[in-house]
Amino acid sequence: MGHAPEEESRVSLRRIFCCYSKLLPLGNLQSLSFKNLSLSLSFFIVGGITCILSLICALVLAYLDQRAERILHKAQGKTGEVIKVTDVKDFSLPLWLIFIICVCYYVAVFPFIGLGKVFFTEKFGFSSQAASAINSIVYVISAPMSPIFGILVDKTGKNIIWVLCAVVTTLAAHIMLAFTLWNPWIAMCLLGLSYSLLACALWPMVAFVVPEHQLGTAYGFMQSIQNLGLAIISIIAGMILDTRGYLFLEVFFIACVSLSLLSVVLLYVVNRARRGNLNYSARQREEIKLSHAE
Numbered sequence: 001m002g003h004a005p006e007e008e009s010r011v012s013l014r015r016i017f018c019c020y021s022k023l024l025p026l027g028n029l030q031s032l033s034f035k036n037l038s039l040s041l042s043f044f045i046v047g048g049i050t051c052i053l054s055l056i057c058a059l060v061l062a063y064l065d066q067r068a069e070r071i072l073h074k075a076q077g078k079t080g081e082v083i084k085v086t087d088v089k090d091f092s093l094p095l096w097l098i099f100i101i102c103v104c105y106y107v108a109v110f111p112f113i114g115l116g117k118v119f120f121t122e123k124f125g126f127s128s129q130a131a132s133a134i135n136s137i138v139y140v141i142s143a144p145m146s147p148i149f150g151i152l153v154d155k156t157g158k159n160i161i162w163v164l165c166a167v168v169t170t171l172a173a174h175i176m177l178a179f180t181l182w183n184p185w186i187a188m189c190l191l192g193l194s195y196s197l198l199a200c201a202l203w204p205m206v207a208f209v210v211p212e213h214q215l216g217t218a219y220g221f222m223q224s225i226q227n228l229g230l231a232i233i234s235i236i237a238g239m240i241l242d243t244r245g246y247l248f249l250e251v252f253f254i255a256c257v258s259l260s261l262l263s264v265v266l267l268y269v270v271n272r273a274r275r276g277n278l279n280y281s282a283r284q285r286e287e288i289k290l291s292h293a294e
Protein backbone atom coordinates (compact mmCIF):
# COMPACT_ATOMS: atom_id res chain seq x y z
CA MET A 1 0.00 0.00 0.00
CA GLY A 2 1.37 3.49 -0.90
CA HIS A 3 2.25 6.13 1.70
CA ALA A 4 0.87 9.68 1.75
CA PRO A 5 3.45 12.16 0.31
CA GLU A 6 4.39 13.54 3.75
CA GLU A 7 4.69 10.02 5.17
CA GLU A 8 6.91 9.01 2.19
CA SER A 9 9.20 11.99 2.77
CA ARG A 10 9.30 11.14 6.45
CA VAL A 11 10.31 7.56 5.63
CA SER A 12 13.06 8.74 3.22
CA LEU A 13 14.34 11.25 5.74
CA ARG A 14 14.39 8.63 8.48
CA ARG A 15 16.39 6.33 6.15
CA ILE A 16 18.94 9.10 5.55
CA PHE A 17 19.18 9.83 9.25
CA CYS A 18 19.46 6.15 10.12
CA CYS A 19 22.63 6.09 7.97
CA TYR A 20 23.91 9.23 9.74
CA SER A 21 23.02 7.85 13.15
CA LYS A 22 25.65 5.13 12.64
CA LEU A 23 28.22 7.91 12.38
CA LEU A 24 26.75 10.65 14.54
CA PRO A 25 25.09 10.61 17.96
CA LEU A 26 21.88 12.24 16.74
CA GLY A 27 19.88 11.01 19.70
CA ASN A 28 16.57 9.19 19.59
CA LEU A 29 15.50 9.37 15.96
CA GLN A 30 12.01 8.16 16.82
CA SER A 31 11.39 11.34 18.78
CA LEU A 32 12.40 13.59 15.86
CA SER A 33 9.39 15.25 14.23
CA PHE A 34 9.02 15.60 10.47
CA LYS A 35 9.72 19.35 10.84
CA ASN A 36 12.92 18.70 12.83
CA LEU A 37 14.13 16.11 10.33
CA SER A 38 13.58 18.43 7.35
CA LEU A 39 15.23 21.30 9.21
CA SER A 40 18.27 19.19 10.10
CA LEU A 41 18.54 17.91 6.54
CA SER A 42 18.34 21.51 5.24
CA PHE A 43 21.29 22.41 7.50
CA PHE A 44 23.29 19.48 6.11
CA ILE A 45 22.49 20.58 2.55
CA VAL A 46 23.32 24.25 3.19
CA GLY A 47 26.58 23.19 4.89
CA GLY A 48 27.46 20.94 1.95
CA ILE A 49 26.70 23.65 -0.61
CA THR A 50 28.83 26.26 1.21
CA CYS A 51 31.74 23.75 1.35
CA ILE A 52 31.46 23.11 -2.39
CA LEU A 53 31.28 26.86 -3.06
CA SER A 54 34.44 27.37 -0.97
CA LEU A 55 36.20 24.64 -2.94
CA ILE A 56 35.19 26.22 -6.27
CA CYS A 57 36.43 29.65 -5.06
CA ALA A 58 39.76 28.11 -3.95
CA LEU A 59 40.23 26.42 -7.35
CA VAL A 60 39.40 29.66 -9.23
CA LEU A 61 41.85 31.54 -6.98
CA ALA A 62 44.60 28.99 -7.64
CA TYR A 63 43.97 29.29 -11.40
CA LEU A 64 44.03 33.13 -11.30
CA ASP A 65 47.18 33.08 -9.19
CA GLN A 66 49.00 30.83 -11.66
CA ARG A 67 47.75 32.92 -14.58
CA ALA A 68 49.05 36.12 -12.94
CA GLU A 69 52.39 34.38 -12.40
CA ARG A 70 52.54 33.43 -16.10
CA ILE A 71 51.43 36.84 -17.44
CA LEU A 72 53.57 38.93 -15.10
CA HIS A 73 56.53 36.54 -15.46
CA LYS A 74 57.04 36.44 -11.75
CA ALA A 75 57.79 33.52 -9.52
CA GLN A 76 55.33 34.29 -6.76
CA GLY A 77 56.23 33.13 -3.30
CA LYS A 78 59.65 31.94 -4.51
CA THR A 79 61.97 34.24 -2.61
CA GLY A 80 64.81 31.77 -2.40
CA GLU A 81 64.26 31.49 1.35
CA VAL A 82 63.81 28.00 2.77
CA ILE A 83 60.67 27.50 4.90
CA LYS A 84 61.06 25.22 7.93
CA VAL A 85 58.83 24.32 10.86
CA THR A 86 61.79 25.27 13.05
CA ASP A 87 61.20 28.90 11.96
CA VAL A 88 58.97 28.97 15.06
CA LYS A 89 62.00 29.24 17.31
CA ASP A 90 62.98 32.49 15.55
CA PHE A 91 59.62 34.15 16.24
CA SER A 92 60.16 37.50 17.95
CA LEU A 93 58.81 38.61 21.33
CA PRO A 94 56.23 40.96 19.70
CA LEU A 95 54.91 38.03 17.67
CA TRP A 96 54.52 35.86 20.78
CA LEU A 97 52.70 38.76 22.47
CA ILE A 98 50.35 38.97 19.46
CA PHE A 99 49.65 35.23 19.89
CA ILE A 100 48.91 35.69 23.61
CA ILE A 101 46.56 38.62 22.90
CA CYS A 102 44.82 36.49 20.28
CA VAL A 103 44.30 33.47 22.55
CA CYS A 104 43.28 35.41 25.68
CA TYR A 105 40.89 37.58 23.67
CA TYR A 106 39.12 34.95 21.60
CA VAL A 107 38.62 32.54 24.51
CA ALA A 108 36.39 35.21 26.04
CA VAL A 109 34.37 35.57 22.83
CA PHE A 110 33.75 32.23 21.09
CA PRO A 111 33.13 30.06 24.20
CA PHE A 112 31.02 32.88 25.68
CA ILE A 113 28.83 32.92 22.56
CA GLY A 114 28.71 29.11 22.72
CA LEU A 115 27.22 29.25 26.22
CA GLY A 116 25.43 32.57 25.67
CA LYS A 117 21.95 31.27 24.94
CA VAL A 118 21.51 29.74 28.38
CA PHE A 119 23.12 32.83 29.96
CA PHE A 120 20.52 35.16 28.45
CA THR A 121 17.59 32.91 29.29
CA GLU A 122 18.76 32.34 32.88
CA LYS A 123 20.13 35.74 33.87
CA PHE A 124 17.89 38.04 31.82
CA GLY A 125 14.82 35.82 31.42
CA PHE A 126 14.93 35.94 27.61
CA SER A 127 12.82 33.57 25.55
CA SER A 128 14.70 30.97 23.49
CA GLN A 129 14.25 33.00 20.27
CA ALA A 130 15.29 36.30 21.89
CA ALA A 131 18.36 34.61 23.41
CA SER A 132 19.37 33.21 19.99
CA ALA A 133 18.90 36.65 18.43
CA ILE A 134 21.03 38.50 20.98
CA ASN A 135 23.65 35.74 20.85
CA SER A 136 24.07 36.13 17.10
CA ILE A 137 24.27 39.94 17.14
CA VAL A 138 28.08 39.81 17.46
CA TYR A 139 28.37 38.13 14.03
CA VAL A 140 25.54 40.22 12.56
CA ILE A 141 27.43 43.40 13.51
CA SER A 142 30.73 41.96 12.35
CA ALA A 143 29.47 41.34 8.80
CA PRO A 144 28.98 45.00 7.79
CA MET A 145 31.40 46.58 10.29
CA SER A 146 34.56 44.55 9.58
CA PRO A 147 35.23 46.11 6.15
CA ILE A 148 34.56 49.58 7.58
CA PHE A 149 36.97 49.02 10.46
CA GLY A 150 39.45 47.48 8.02
CA ILE A 151 39.47 50.69 5.96
CA LEU A 152 39.75 52.77 9.16
CA VAL A 153 42.79 50.80 10.36
CA ASP A 154 44.43 50.98 6.91
CA LYS A 155 43.85 54.73 6.69
CA THR A 156 45.14 55.52 10.17
CA GLY A 157 47.68 52.81 11.04
CA LYS A 158 48.40 52.76 14.81
CA ASN A 159 47.37 49.10 15.07
CA ILE A 160 48.30 48.65 18.74
CA ILE A 161 46.06 51.58 19.74
CA TRP A 162 43.12 50.07 17.84
CA VAL A 163 43.73 46.68 19.45
CA LEU A 164 43.85 48.43 22.84
CA CYS A 165 40.48 50.15 22.13
CA ALA A 166 38.94 46.81 21.07
CA VAL A 167 40.18 44.91 24.12
CA VAL A 168 39.10 47.66 26.57
CA THR A 169 35.62 47.78 24.97
CA THR A 170 35.29 43.99 25.18
CA LEU A 171 36.32 44.13 28.83
CA ALA A 172 33.66 46.80 29.48
CA ALA A 173 31.04 44.64 27.72
CA HIS A 174 31.86 41.59 29.86
CA ILE A 175 31.84 43.70 33.05
CA MET A 176 28.39 45.04 32.11
CA LEU A 177 27.09 41.53 31.46
CA ALA A 178 28.55 40.21 34.71
CA PHE A 179 27.75 42.88 37.25
CA THR A 180 24.74 44.84 35.94
CA LEU A 181 21.20 44.16 34.86
CA TRP A 182 21.41 46.79 32.12
CA ASN A 183 19.83 45.84 28.83
CA PRO A 184 22.28 43.17 27.54
CA TRP A 185 21.77 44.33 23.93
CA ILE A 186 24.05 47.30 24.77
CA ALA A 187 26.89 45.04 25.96
CA MET A 188 26.45 42.60 23.06
CA CYS A 189 26.51 45.41 20.47
CA LEU A 190 29.71 46.71 22.09
CA LEU A 191 31.11 43.18 21.93
CA GLY A 192 30.19 42.95 18.23
CA LEU A 193 31.89 46.25 17.43
CA SER A 194 35.04 45.51 19.42
CA TYR A 195 35.30 41.95 18.06
CA SER A 196 35.18 43.34 14.49
CA LEU A 197 37.73 46.06 15.24
CA LEU A 198 40.14 43.63 16.91
CA ALA A 199 40.21 41.31 13.88
CA CYS A 200 41.06 44.23 11.56
CA ALA A 201 43.87 45.56 13.74
CA LEU A 202 45.38 42.42 15.31
CA TRP A 203 45.71 39.84 12.50
CA PRO A 204 47.50 42.18 10.02
CA MET A 205 50.15 42.95 12.66
CA VAL A 206 51.65 39.50 12.05
CA ALA A 207 52.65 40.66 8.57
CA PHE A 208 54.54 43.63 10.08
CA VAL A 209 56.80 41.49 12.27
CA VAL A 210 57.35 38.37 10.15
CA PRO A 211 59.29 38.12 6.86
CA GLU A 212 57.11 37.31 3.87
CA HIS A 213 58.40 33.75 3.43
CA GLN A 214 57.40 32.87 7.02
CA LEU A 215 53.90 34.41 6.92
CA GLY A 216 52.10 31.10 6.34
CA THR A 217 54.01 29.47 9.20
CA ALA A 218 53.22 32.39 11.52
CA TYR A 219 49.49 32.56 10.68
CA GLY A 220 49.22 28.78 10.84
CA PHE A 221 50.85 28.80 14.25
CA MET A 222 48.58 31.62 15.46
CA GLN A 223 45.51 29.72 14.31
CA SER A 224 46.81 26.54 15.93
CA ILE A 225 47.46 28.20 19.32
CA GLN A 226 44.11 29.96 19.13
CA ASN A 227 42.27 26.69 18.56
CA LEU A 228 44.24 24.90 21.27
CA GLY A 229 43.26 27.68 23.68
CA LEU A 230 39.64 27.52 22.54
CA ALA A 231 39.53 23.73 22.99
CA ILE A 232 40.91 23.90 26.53
CA ILE A 233 38.96 26.97 27.64
CA SER A 234 35.65 25.63 26.26
CA ILE A 235 36.03 22.59 28.54
CA ILE A 236 37.03 24.75 31.53
CA ALA A 237 34.18 27.22 30.85
CA GLY A 238 31.65 24.37 30.75
CA MET A 239 32.99 23.01 34.04
CA ILE A 240 32.86 26.44 35.69
CA LEU A 241 29.28 26.90 34.49
CA ASP A 242 28.22 23.51 35.86
CA THR A 243 29.90 23.90 39.22
CA ARG A 244 29.94 27.65 39.98
CA GLY A 245 27.32 29.28 37.78
CA TYR A 246 27.21 32.23 35.45
CA LEU A 247 28.67 35.02 37.58
CA PHE A 248 31.85 33.01 38.17
CA LEU A 249 32.04 32.17 34.47
CA GLU A 250 31.77 35.84 33.54
CA VAL A 251 34.51 36.69 36.08
CA PHE A 252 36.66 34.03 34.39
CA PHE A 253 36.09 35.64 30.96
CA ILE A 254 36.90 39.06 32.47
CA ALA A 255 40.21 37.60 33.75
CA CYS A 256 41.02 36.28 30.23
CA VAL A 257 40.33 39.67 28.60
CA SER A 258 42.37 41.38 31.33
CA LEU A 259 45.33 39.12 30.47
CA SER A 260 44.86 40.10 26.85
CA LEU A 261 44.84 43.77 27.87
CA LEU A 262 48.05 43.31 29.86
CA SER A 263 49.69 41.73 26.81
CA VAL A 264 48.60 44.67 24.61
CA VAL A 265 50.22 47.12 27.05
CA LEU A 266 53.38 44.95 27.08
CA LEU A 267 53.36 44.86 23.28
CA TYR A 268 53.13 48.67 23.20
CA VAL A 269 56.11 48.97 25.57
CA VAL A 270 58.23 46.33 23.77
CA ASN A 271 57.44 47.79 20.35
CA ARG A 272 58.36 51.28 21.52
CA ALA A 273 61.59 50.11 23.17
CA ARG A 274 62.62 48.25 19.99
CA ARG A 275 61.49 51.11 17.73
CA GLY A 276 59.18 48.60 16.03
CA ASN A 277 56.78 49.34 13.22
CA LEU A 278 53.57 48.01 14.82
CA ASN A 279 52.23 51.38 15.89
CA TYR A 280 53.28 53.47 12.91
CA SER A 281 50.71 55.78 11.40
CA ALA A 282 49.63 55.09 7.80
CA ARG A 283 51.72 58.07 6.67
CA GLN A 284 54.87 56.70 8.34
CA ARG A 285 54.28 53.33 6.66
CA GLU A 286 53.89 55.06 3.28
CA GLU A 287 57.14 57.02 3.76
CA ILE A 288 59.05 53.85 4.66
CA LYS A 289 57.67 52.05 1.62
CA LEU A 290 58.72 54.93 -0.65
CA SER A 291 62.21 55.07 0.86
CA HIS A 292 62.62 51.31 0.26
CA ALA A 293 61.47 51.69 -3.35
CA GLU A 294 64.17 54.31 -4.07
Ligand SMILES: C[C@H](NC(=O)[C@@H](N)CCCCN)C(=O)O
Binds near residue numbers: 106195199203223226
Ligand atom coordinates in the same frame (compact mmCIF):
# COMPACT_ATOMS: atom_id res chain seq x y z
C1 LIG B 1 39.65 36.81 12.09
C2 LIG B 1 39.21 35.96 13.22
N1 LIG B 1 39.21 34.60 12.80
C3 LIG B 1 39.41 33.63 13.67
O1 LIG B 1 39.62 33.86 14.81
C4 LIG B 1 39.36 32.25 13.12
N2 LIG B 1 40.52 31.55 13.50
C5 LIG B 1 38.12 31.53 13.68
C6 LIG B 1 36.87 32.09 13.13
C7 LIG B 1 35.67 31.48 13.79
C8 LIG B 1 34.46 32.37 13.55
N3 LIG B 1 33.40 32.04 14.37
C9 LIG B 1 37.85 36.39 13.74
O2 LIG B 1 36.87 35.65 13.58
O3 LIG B 1 37.78 37.48 14.29
